[in-house]
Amino acid sequence: MFIRGHDVNIICLTGISEVKPTQNINIHYVNMDKNFRSFFRALFQVKKIIVALKPDIIHSHMFHANIFSRFIRMLIPAVPLICTAHNKNEGGNARMFCYRLSDFLASITTNVSKEAVQEFIARKATPKNKIVEIPNFINTNKFDFDINVRKKTRDAFNLKDSTAVLLAVGRLVEAKDYPNLLNAINHLILSKTSNCNDFILLIAGDGALRNKIIGFGLSIESCG
Structure with a gap:
């Protein structure tokens, strides 16, 4: 996205990024702890960041960020939300239930393989009309045999x-x-x-x- 000229910002909910992007991309650290008080503080901290940035799209990755972003969607419903899972198994039944219960807050869900998409549908984490496969790939125009x-x-x-x-x-x-x-x-x-x-x-x-x-x-x- 950055290479295509888009303005990209990253919000890191916990800790400090060990590996940072080489491009000039802003990283916003929230330092959320694992308790309800910190969770709600982080919600309004992230809301403040998003209101200031005025993004066209919010894109979250993996279970914790996906669920957190869906709470954010309740505070800022106008911004489309893409939730990306990276596995056919992002946890047990409780996590799949959380996905199912909050699915209405996501604009679309993506996963990295057909098998993973089918698993999410089978476990009713999301309906089939709200999930698409976006596979991991290698750009063979750039990484070709030489x-x-x-x-x-x-x-x-x-x-x-x-x-x-x-x-x-x-x-x-x-x-x-x-x-x-x-x-x-x-x-x-x-x-x-x-x-x-x-x-x-x-x-x-x-x-x-x-x-x-x-x-x-x-x-x-x-x-x-």
């Missing part, structure tokens, strides 16, 4: 052409379950299978678990 880039990258890591490269891209946080990936890599190493003896795992990402993952005990290449 033999020169391939050689440059392999040279940077001193890799042979025959070495299989496994790439994991994502934030280094608990939700991404990197220990499960590293255990699988360790299993491959210990199996000593002939077609699994020449590979490398590259991890592109940053986050709170960086040092823990680097100290896992495997020889891992971190590429940012």
Whole structure:
């Protein structure tokens, strides 16, 4: 959106962003705690921010922000609200009930796959006419195969052409379950299978678990 010339602001409900956007995007920190008093204080703090910004659209991501934004919609009903889920399972029945109960406050809900959309419909989190699939994707016009880039990258890591490269891209946080990936890599190493003896795992990402993952005990290449 920013690249297309739109004015983008981010509201962070809790904590401080560990990874910030490279573009000149304003981040508003609310510092909400997990209690009702802080919740209602945050509601009116965010309302004040939104009234000042006069946005054309509010776009929330994942359960807590989605529900919070629906409360905001009751205070500022004129601004359209897009709620985005990132999984077919954003919690148990209680969370699905919260989605269902507050669905009328969302203009539209999106999810990242057909399977996730169907799951939300099946669990009655939202009706089928109010949810659409917006899949995660890679811009293949920008990220296309390039033999020169391939050689440059392999040279940077001193890799042979025959070495299989496994790439994991994502934030280094608990939700991404990197220990499960590293255990699988360790299993491959210990199996000593002939077609699994020449590979490398590259991890592109940053986050709170960086040092823990680097100290896992495997020889891992971190590429940012």
